[in-house]
Amino acid sequence: MTRGNFVPILVVLGVIVLFWYVMAVVMNAPWQETLNGRVNLTNVPFTEFALQTWGQDKPVLPAPHQVAGAIWTGLFGSAITAPRSLAFHAGITLGATLLGFGLGTLLGVLLAVVIVHNNASDRSLMPWIIASQTVPILAIAPMVVVGFGAVGVTGMLPKALISMYLSFFPVVVGMVKGLRTPEAIQLDLMRTYNASAWQVFAKLRWPTSVPFLFASMKVGIAISLIGAVVGELSNSAGGGLGVRLLTGSYNGQTIQIWAALFIAAALAAVLVILVGWGERLANRRMGVRA
Amino acid sequence: MSRLQTILVIAAGMASLLSIVLAPFGEASPMLQVFAAIGILSLSRLKRPMPVWVDAVLAVFGAWALFDALPLYAVEPPYFWLAVIADWLFAWLFVERLALAIRRGQVSNTLGVLIPVTFGLALLFAWEIVVRGAGVPQVILPAPSQIAARLAASVPTLAADFVQTFKAVLAGFALGCGSGFVVAILVDRSPFLKRGLLPIGNFVSALPVIGIAPIMVMWFGFDWPSKAAVVVAMTFFPMLVNTVAGLNASSSIERDLMRIYAANYWETLLKLRLPAAAPFIFNALKINSTLALIGAIVAEFFGTPIVGMGFRISTEVGKLNIDLVWAEIAVAAVAGSAFYGVIALIERAVTFWHPSVRGGRT
């Protein structure tokens, strides 16, 4: 984020927050009117009414400061090991995300290498890899977790496996494209050097595919987070942001839902930024300019 | 034969040999013994080559023999699993040799569709054999045959669910991609907006959809509009990001040419930049097709009228009708693939000029 982006982001954020406050009044108004009617409060001046809508206990649209407050207490209000702490749950989700992301990237790279080097695998695997993503794994995540529990796989691993299923696809697609990027002229050169397939891979295909790998990893890590969150829905014993989202949802604690959502998104953003830094590091070491 | 093929041949032969050796005398199914015996004989190809189709026939025969042998035990003994491995290896061998034959021009290219089909059938078969052979309870994972039976018996229910969910999918997809496209063009005119909106857009697209769904149900009600709203939220940002990237894809030399022709902004947009952006836009459309389906299904977990694919999946799990759940998933997978396929076909027609469509391989 160079200085050039800072001001525009602030401006857009400011407009969004303003719009949000206005919408909070609009959407919380009906319930506020019901509440006021119950205590026979009539002719409430608009400014006071607006303040009331921004202070409801279980609002339809929480105001930005309510969400910010919940995030603050969630992250810093309790010890980081306490179950009340959102940081604690974020940590659990982070663990499953990273494990799933690691497994997915590994699987994706392995599959891509096999597909590029073996024609039969390319023809048999690629259509099914694409089809695999049409299976709504998010919809059956709870069933998957129970199924794994039945064979004794519990804890972080089932969630990580769901994340792996979701994140391996962008890596495969990206790496297959990347491993096939070298131009015919470069491959011919390797042939004149009598390079074996392994040497062509290590010295030509792998370096050219690194940019594609990082682009795919950015997509993959965000998807892994979603997979981990969804996997947590069926395993409330394990904790995590998904569980907080759900408990907030059915206790009607809308502010909690928004706070957990924002922390999840912030976590994803931080992870993507970290991958971006990894990409810049790799690029610099491999001599990519700019 | 390539090295891989040699390894496969030897492994298949060894598996068959072990299967015969470990089979209790007189107890094992005769069909299976015959299959294993032929499997051992196939090792003779190390001396004399065999046609490609021998492996296909062998694999199919092995599958039949294994099915035949299933009812013998509740949990199958090791020799059975060795025969399964041998069968899998023969199928693999067949696919390998067919691919090689097509590359050499010995077999026509249209038969190449057999390769993914064989792989898919092998997977289904392995699923069926493992579930039935290892005694997996039906409430944990049903066998494909049970799922197919349930599918055939529940067509009206599945059709009604499909219609309900797809109302949300199509509406949300159209609205989400359309608005993403429009906003991308607006943003394109203002670099200021672009620098401010894109990072925020990336942040918002990372919000897990599962959290947006209950909020959307609160705002838009229980019926399909709330599901469409979730789909819009999921598809807007991939479309936005990809269109913006695509609008930058035209090279400077091409834009200079348009300037030479005194083309104004809109002409440049319509005649150069949008066609150049088409590969990116279609990339986003393909990604969004799967996202839209998943979004609509998952959104239905959070309150719906009692019809819809997500509703059916979540409640039938509670009723332990796991085969119906899988039938629903199969419908979703087929529908999603068809949706993706339609978009891919339109892409081939529109971006006929792009290298990835024109072929050529590295």
Next chain:
Amino acid sequence: MKKLLMILAAGAMALTASAAMAQDKLTLQLKWVTQAQFAGYIVAKAKGFYTEDNLDVTIVPGGPNSAPEQIIAGGGADIIVDWMGGAAAARDKGVPLVNIAQPFKKSGLMMICPKETGITSVADFKGKTLGVWFFGNEYPFFAWMNKEGLSTAEGGDVKVLQQSFDIQPMIQKQADCISVMTYNEYGQALAAGYGPDNLTIFNYSELGNDLLEDGLYVMEPTLQDPAKVDAYTRFVKASMKGWQYALDNPDEAAQIVVDSDETGAAELAAQRYMVGEVSKLVDATNPALDLAAYDRTIKALVDQKIISKAPEGAYTTVITDALK
């Protein structure tokens, strides 16, 4: 030297004696998240009643999308807390669940409608939208509608909504009536300002439509093992002790439940309310299954075609008889 040997021998005997008194491990799968609906078991574990009876009990909370019947079928639990409707349906599907105890004698399920909707009796349901939970909680509702002759299919007399687990549908006016538990969502409704004076309340127990709710279920093959039956008996005994304690000390019980909640979402006031309401449904002195209620439940399930026929051996009195 002799003294030393005697001390060593005594020590060895004590060690073997304690090893012989090794605890039985049991996993209890709850039907929902950690809340005062299961106060008896949570309190029993926290106060050590299980360890007193040589049981090492792990309590696993459930939640939405989590079916206890599926978990026990997969070997993830030894005992589950389940409603009879779900357990009978599972038994019909081939999961051999057997009821070993029924602490919840009465049903806490209700349907509430704000008076603004104009609904004052069952006859007014025609054309209205009713919110219902699923995952085993829908059987009492469908049995009731069947009894009243109201069709719930698409385009029928009433429109059925799969309701989320809160009272938002009523607040947002998306459903005319919603399902609530007396001990949970009704409390949320009260907190939101609703009450008997602005709600029409249909209480399933009062209408005679109640189906048996929280009971303890195990897998039938395990009942062949006398050691397991003994462990279950001790478990039920300690659990009922936990229930009695919770009923006598509701404030402490609520605090224990909040402390035991790993998600950190449980709130003291809501749990205190829940303990109070659950006390009205639980009979802590007698966990035996009431056969009249059992027959009524099974008949309703068969009439609704939720199960194909009345099950054989779906309950056992072996454990509750031993506790008399």
